[in-house]
Amino acid sequence: MIADWTRKHLLGLEELSAREIGIILDAADDMAKLDPNATSTELKGRTVANLFFEPSTRTRNSFGLAARRLGAATLDFTSSGSSVSKGEAFIDTAKNIEAMGVDVMVVRHTSPGSPHLLAKHLRASVINAGDGPHEHPTQGLLDIFTIRRHKGRVEGLTVGLIGDILHSRVARSNIHGLIKLGAKVIVCGPSTLVPRELKLWGVEVAYDFDDILPHCDVINLLRIQFERQRTGLFPSIREYAFLFGMTGERMRRARPDLLILAPGPINRGVEVTPEVADGIHSAILEQVANGLAIRMALLKLLCGV
Amino acid sequence: MTLLRITNGRIIDPAQNIDRTDDLWIQGDLVLGIGSRPDLTASQTLNATGKIVCPGLIDMHVHLREPGREEDETILTGTRAAIAGGITSVACMPNTEPPIDSQADAEFMRMQATRAGFANVFPIGTISKNREGKELAEIGGLVAGGAVAFTDDGSPVVSSEIMRRALEYTQMFDKAVLSHCEDLELTRGGVMHEGFESLKLGLRGMPAAAEEIMVFRDIALAEMTGGRLHILHVSTAGSVELIRSAKQRGVRVTGEACTHHCCLTDASLRTYDSNYKMSPPLRTPKDVDAVLEGLRNGTLEVIATDHAPHSREKKTREFDQTPNGIIGLETLLPVCVVELIEKKRLSWPQLIEKLTINPAKVLSIDRQRGSLHTGKIADVTIIDPQAEWKIDVEQFQSKSRNCPWHGQTVRGRASAVLVGGIVKLNDGQLINA
Numbered sequence: 001m002i003a004d005w006t007r008k009h010l011l012g013l014e015e016l017s018a019r020e021i022g023i024i025l026d027a028a029d030d031m032a033k034l035d036p037n038a039t040s041t042e043l044k045g046r047t048v049a050n051l052f053f054e055p056s057t058r059t060r061n062s063f064g065l066a067a068r069r070l071g072a073a074t075l076d077f078t079s080s081g082s083s084v085s086k087g088e089a090f091i092d093t094a095k096n097i098e099a100m101g102v103d104v105m106v107v108r109h110t111s112p113g114s115p116h117l118l119a120k121h122l123r124a125s126v127i128n129a130g131d132g133p134h135e136h137p138t139q140g141l142l143d144i145f146t147i148r149r150h151k152g153r154v155e156g157l158t159v160g161l162i163g164d165i166l167h168s169r170v171a172r173s174n175i176h177g178l179i180k181l182g183a184k185v186i187v188c189g190p191s192t193l194v195p196r197e198l199k200l201w202g203v204e205v206a207y208d209f210d211d212i213l214p215h216c217d218v219i220n221l222l223r224i225q226f227e228r229q230r231t232g233l234f235p236s237i238r239e240y241a242f243l244f245g246m247t248g249e250r251m252r253r254a255r256p257d258l259l260i261l262a263p264g265p266i267n268r269g270v271e272v273t274p275e276v277a278d279g280i281h282s283a284i285l286e287q288v289a290n291g292l293a294i295r296m297a298l299l300k301l302l303c304g305v
Numbered sequence: 306m307t308l309l310r311i312t313n314g315r316i317i318d319p320a321q322n323i324d325r326t327d328d329l330w331i332q333g334d335l336v337l338g339i340g341s342r343p344d345l346t347a348s349q350t351l352n353a354t355g356k357i358v359c360p361g362l363i364d365m366h367v368h369l370r371e372p373g374r375e376e377d378e379t380i381l382t383g384t385r386a387a388i389a390g391g392i393t394s395v396a397c398m399p400n401t402e403p404p405i406d407s408q409a410d411a412e413f414m415r416m417q418a419t420r421a422g423f424a425n426v427f428p429i430g431t432i433s434k435n436r437e438g439k440e441l442a443e444i445g446g447l448v449a450g451g452a453v454a455f456t457d458d459g460s461p462v463v464s465s466e467i468m469r470r471a472l473e474y475t476q477m478f479d480k481a482v483l484s485h486c487e488d489l490e491l492t493r494g495g496v497m498h499e500g501f502e503s504l505k506l507g508l509r510g511m512p513a514a515a516e517e518i519m520v521f522r523d524i525a526l527a528e529m530t531g532g533r534l535h536i537l538h539v540s541t542a543g544s545v546e547l548i549r550s551a552k553q554r555g556v557r558v559t560g561e562a563c564t565h566h567c568c569l570t571d572a573s574l575r576t577y578d579s580n581y582k583m584s585p586p587l588r589t590p591k592d593v594d595a596v597l598e599g600l601r602n603g604t605l606e607v608i609a610t611d612h613a614p615h616s617r618e619k620k621t622r623e624f625d626q627t628p629n630g631i632i633g634l635e636t637l638l639p640v641c642v643v644e645l646i647e648k649k650r651l652s653w654p655q656l657i658e659k660l661t662i663n664p665a666k667v668l669s670i671d672r673q674r675g676s677l678h679t680g681k682i683a684d685v686t687i688i689d690p691q692a693e694w695k696i697d698v699e700q701f702q703s704k705s706r707n708c709p710w711h712g713q714t715v716r717g718r719a720s721a722v723l724v725g726g727i728v729k730l731n732d733g734q735l736i737n738a
Contacts, residue, residue: 014505089618112625113506113508113577113623113625117577117624132508132625133507134508195504197501197504
């Protein structure tokens with residue numbers, strides 16, 4: 001299985017085949033079975049570097065822990081407090097870090113295409129940990145992995161992606177992965193944030209959450225992203241929560257086995273109420289644990305181990 | 306006085322409706338005539354068998370970067386690049402640092418070009434002082450300094466009042482206003498065409514409407530004032546249609562297509578390669594088809610490159626932080642041959658017309674240039690339409706390397722170029738003074 005993996009980089013889910021996604025999910029299944037306190041030596045002698053130009057709680061620490069659990073050395077670069085403030089260019093920063101002996105570069109950046117640029121100029125393997133609104137492949141993978149673990153399959157399920165699709169890398173990666181694995185995807189949010197052209201992608205476009213909720217097996221609640229928006233895209237948080245917030249009231253009109261996902265961080269009371277976020281349908285914290293398994297699997301695959 | 310004979314070439318001079326194999330005679334720096342002239346003895350002969358002989362090509366949309374951005378290009382390197390590309394005259398854009406907004410600035414450009422000794426440079430002056438769009442520049446002074454047209458290119462003229470006054474004021478000098486049409490509010494933060502491709506790539510887009518809104522506005526102002534308007538780098542189907550119907554109403558508007566908008570689309574951005582990033586951006590296949598049809602039916606009468614050099618370092622940054630633009634002087638001919646001639650979109654006379662007499666008219670330099678009529682200045686381009694070569698940016702005369710066609714095998718190349726009767730390129734090699 002691992003021997004079937006040929007890619008040097010993971011830049012997005014768009015270019016992966018259903019089979020390749022399956023390889024990652026199956027490898028993650030194995031990782032999830034391991035004792036969380038055990039450390040292996042499979043990646044001993046390798047170095048995994050985080051190159052983060054954007055804030056991160058989950059992804060950065062998850063990759064670091066995943067690397068260390070496999071015995072790799074880690075390096076953690078964040079742009080604040082670095083020579084980026086002295087004007088050092090992106091590629092120079094990456095090359096200088098790579099020169100310390102890095103095998104895998106995990107990069108998060110505000111500019112789409114940044115991991116692609118590194119893949120062109122570096123010798124190391126590059127993993128996209130989020131490039132602006134473009135893709136966040138490991139998040140897409142862990143979301144799909146969580147769905148598979150709960151529902152036993154992905155094919156034939158109806159998955160609703162709720163919120164600011166336009167600016168969401170999580171949405172794009174999920175759309176690619178879910179469609180490839182045969183799920184039906186509905187995107188739903190304010191019409192200023194959910195462009196009609198999304199239909200061309202093979203997803204259903206909706207603007208009324210209450211309308212589509214009863215049809216969903218899974219919903220993924222995207223955070224309303226204040227830092228990626230310009231003004232004029234929606235009038236207020238209150239209105240957003242009113243139209244698209246997942247509340248206990250809406251829960252009562254949903255399918256009894258509805259699975260609720262959200263990439264962190266969540267705005268409690270906006271995209272989701274505490275009652276739902278902490279309730280029995282929510283897999284939000286489990287997603288984080290699954291993220292570790294996915295990232296361990298990915299590091300092993302890219303290192304050919 | 307030297308008598309130069311260019312013999313046995315296919316002479317294409319659209320201004321005179323000439324397309325036949327014949328000899329071209331040049332005396333000193335002027336065209337003497339076309340014909341076999343057994344009464345004359347040439348002191349120098351250039352054999353143009355199998356080649357096309359036409360008026361020196363004019364690229365009316367070129368950024369030379371000097372003064373201010375000499376790391377990207379200089380007037381010397383840019384005019385060398387032009388000659389290497391078969392271009393004898395360039396009209397250079399005024400978004401330099403400082404901008405070309407006074408007589409002295411325009412004269413500096415011409416002096417630098419004369420010192421370099423390669424292609425002619427016709428400065429385009431700014432419409433507004435310092436390109437700020439608030440007050441008219443000293444257009445009369447600029448004309449005295451040699452400016453042939455006016456633009457704030459790089460930027461649109463945001464104030465409709467200023468644009469109106471520019472269209473009125475330039476009429477005193479019978480000069481055209483060249484407009485970069487872009488509604489900046491709609492394109493703010495945009496790095497490519499807004500459409501399905503930008504949606505997938507997660508990049509902020511610049512909608513077609515942003516260009517069309519200003520094309521409409523400028524046409525309305527040209528119609529109202531009777532001024533001469535030229536729309537730069539037309540890139541959308543909607544813009545082409547607006548220009549077409551304005552012409553039908555008798556508005557004095559001309560249109561320009563850039564080489565890249567004749568063939569490349571927004572799908573090229575999928576690899577996030579900054580060599581496909583420019584403004585206006587590459588658009589959809591439907592827009593490319595409309596631009597090609599506009600060229601074919603005369604709605605767009607000029608082809609230009611919008612040669613926009615940027616140093617290597619600037620184009621190797623994160624995609625949305627790279628500046629817009631690609632170089633074009635040295636790829637103009639092969640791209641036109643491969644995309645327009647070989648794909649039968651334009652005939653050779655149609656193509657040459659859009660690179661000679663038509664831009665000459667827009668720039669008001671057609672009294673002396675743009676045609677091979679007796680008495681015109683002897684700027685001549687000799688093209689080998691069949692010459693096959695591989696584009697290698699490292700061999701370019703330009704200082705910059707931002708070219709999307711690097712590595713491609715193409716056909717069409719300038720084999721010789723004369724400027725004012727003097728050979729500046731022969732056998733594909735630049736002749737240094």
